[in-house]
Amino acid sequence: xxxxxxxxxxxxxxxxxxxxxxxxxxxxxxxxxxxxxxxxxxxxx
Numbered sequence: 001x002x003x004x005x006x007x008x009x010x011x012x013x014x015x016x017x018x019x020x021x022x023x024x025x026x027x028x029x030x031x032x033x034x035x036x037x038x039x040x041x042x043x044x045x
Contacts, residue, residue, distance in 0.1 A: 010018070019026045 023029075
């Protein structure tokens with residue numbers, strides 16, 4: 001049987017609990033991604 005999770009029905013604390021259970025290093029991944037510099041691109045049409 002296949003199941004899916006509907007994020008809209010889960011509280012933020014519940015989301016963190018699921019992330020901690022199924023992807024324990026999610027906080028590290030978030031921090032690494034947030035360290036990346038953001039840049040602005042000007043698009044010429």
